[in-house]
Amino acid sequence: MDVNVPIGTLWSSFVQANLWPRWNKCFFWARNKSLVKGQHLIWAFQPIKPWLPYKMWAIANIVELGQEQKVTWEVTAFPGMYARHTYHMEHLGDGRTRFGSWEQGMGWGFRLTRWFWLKHFTFVKDESLAGALALEAQYRRTGALNAIDMPKKSYVGFWLLIMLLLAILVALITAGVIYEKYVRITSTELVPGIHVFFGGVGNSLLVQDGGQSLLVDTKCPPGSTMLHRWIEQHGAGPVIEVVNTHYHFDHTQGNSLYHNADKIAYRQVPVLMRKYDDDWWGSHADGIPTDLIDGERVLYVGSVEVMLEHPPPAHTSGDLWVYLPKQKIIATGDLVFNGYYPFLDQPEGGTSIPGMITAVRALAHDHPDAVFLPGHGPLASAGDLLRYANFLEALQIGAAAAHASGWTEDEAARRNDLARWHLSVLPSYHHKKLTWSTSSNDARWAYVLTSSASETTE
Numbered sequence: 001m002d003v004n005v006p007i008g009t010l011w012s013s014f015v016q017a018n019l020w021p022r023w024n025k026c027f028f029w030a031r032n033k034s035l036v037k038g039q040h041l042i043w044a045f046q047p048i049k050p051w052l053p054y055k056m057w058a059i060a061n062i063v064e065l066g067q068e069q070k071v072t073w074e075v076t077a078f079p080g081m082y083a084r085h086t087y088h089m090e091h092l093g094d095g096r097t098r099f100g101s102w103e104q105g106m107g108w109g110f111r112l113t114r115w116f117w118l119k120h121f122t123f124v125k126d127e128s129l130a131g132a133l134a135l136e137a138q139y140r141r142t143g144a145l146n147a148i149d150m151p152k153k154s155y156v157g158f159w160l161l162i163m164l165l166l167a168i169l170v171a172l173i174t175a176g177v178i179y180e181k182y183v184r185i186t187s188t189e190l191v192p193g194i195h196v197f198f199g200g201v202g203n204s205l206l207v208q209d210g211g212q213s214l215l216v217d218t219k220c221p222p223g224s225t226m227l228h229r230w231i232e233q234h235g236a237g238p239v240i241e242v243v244n245t246h247y248h249f250d251h252t253q254g255n256s257l258y259h260n261a262d263k264i265a266y267r268q269v270p271v272l273m274r275k276y277d278d279d280w281w282g283s284h285a286d287g288i289p290t291d292l293i294d295g296e297r298v299l300y301v302g303s304v305e306v307m308l309e310h311p312p313p314a315h316t317s318g319d320l321w322v323y324l325p326k327q328k329i330i331a332t333g334d335l336v337f338n339g340y341y342p343f344l345d346q347p348e349g350g351t352s353i354p355g356m357i358t359a360v361r362a363l364a365h366d367h368p369d370a371v372f373l374p375g376h377g378p379l380a381s382a383g384d385l386l387r388y389a390n391f392l393e394a395l396q397i398g399a400a401a402a403h404a405s406g407w408t409e410d411e412a413a414r415r416n417d418l419a420r421w422h423l424s425v426l427p428s429y430h431h432k433k434l435t436w437s438t439s440s441n442d443a444r445w446a447y448v449l450t451s452s453a454s455e456t457t458e
């Protein structure tokens with residue numbers, strides 16, 4: 001390619017490698033401000049077709065540099081691949097210069113991907129020669145090849161795209177972690193016929209005997225569907241009874257999946273469901289428990305004895321726990337969060353921290369050898385329950401102290417010292433909004449509960 005630019009002008013512009021992307025469209029970016037023999041050249045190629053989603057980053061050694069003549073670099077960074085690129089200039093007289101671009105590749109890596117490299121070399125040569133013509137046009141227009149007259153190259157779009165991709169990556173990783181930690185269901189068979197299901201928000205218990213099943217807590221979508229499918233695939237007989245430990249949606253929204261089951265809960269539960277989650281229950285009325293109990297009840301699933309017991313207001317004003325006396329297994333519902341900060345409902349839902357402390361201590365005291373399935377978290381021992389009761393007590397004392405010191409709710413949330421309990425945070429969606437059970441939210445909720453408790457007793 002011959003151009004009407006004196007070789008000195010062309011060369012002095014050409015050696016500023018960082019300007020290449022502004023006149024040669026095969027380059028996306030180049031770092032070097034000048035060419036120096038023995039140094040590294042670092043740059044990135046544009047893709048061979050504009051719509052291909054890559055930039056090819058490269059590093060080479062400048063092995064040959066002839067003043068106003070040529071530059072050659074070698075790429076040896078890829079295994080099995082050796083590539084060599086020369087830009088060459090020749091003085092033709094009368095202010096004319098011959099400009100050429102050569103590339104060659106060798107090695108097994110090159111041969112394996114030869115189809116690509118031949119296209120790439122053609123792309124580089126064509127764009128380089130087209131770039132030389134662009135420089136010639138600029139020289140004709142301005143009589144020089146100054147950077148200021150070259151078209152600007154913007155990297156804003158590139159960085160926006162990189163940030164978008166990073167954001168998507170972070171979102172995918174977060175979704176994966178949330179799925180693994182809170183959504184995915186795992187099951188364990190504690191004794192033959194008794195399964196516990198962790199995750200999918202609230203935990204569940206399945207009792208099977210004599211061709212019948214009883215399910216304690218049905219989870220919410222998508223966990224409820226996964227649990228239902230598991231029971232259909234592994235079930236030893238239809239679910240004839242569903243027990244809800246309390247009204248919260250993460251333990252009850254799957255109720256409607258068990259059309260033929262008797263739905264059992266404490267008598268207060270339908271009222272609370274309608275009051276706080278009518279959006280759901282308005283269109284899933286068949287899931288609202290109709291077999292309501294007040295006090296205790298004993299059921300049999302085949303020959304397995306199942307006792308339902310009710311404490312005074314604790315996690316809500318309509319709690320049940322489920323006790324299998326022979327197997328010494330107790331599903332506590334949300335009376336117990338094992339390893340997590342608990343969700344504390346507002347006073348209207350009937351949450352009572354003293355009620356929880358009393359109920360949890362009584363369970364641990366009355367059943368020292370039992371295995372406890374908490375509402376959230378892994379299986380617990382009586383010792384775990386006592387520790388949890390101690391946490392609740394600390395929460396209660398802290399809230400009372402916050403009131404005594406005249407702190408506001410925000411101060412109580414900020415100045416709490418619950419981190420020493422080393423509990424994990426838990427997402428929950430209650431009363432139409434997503435909240436997280438955290439140390440500061442627990443302190444806040446306890447503050448509100450404590451103030452309304454003291455107002456009602458005064």
Ligand SMILES: [Zn+2]
Nearest residue numbers: 246248315334
């Ligand atoms: Zn709950």
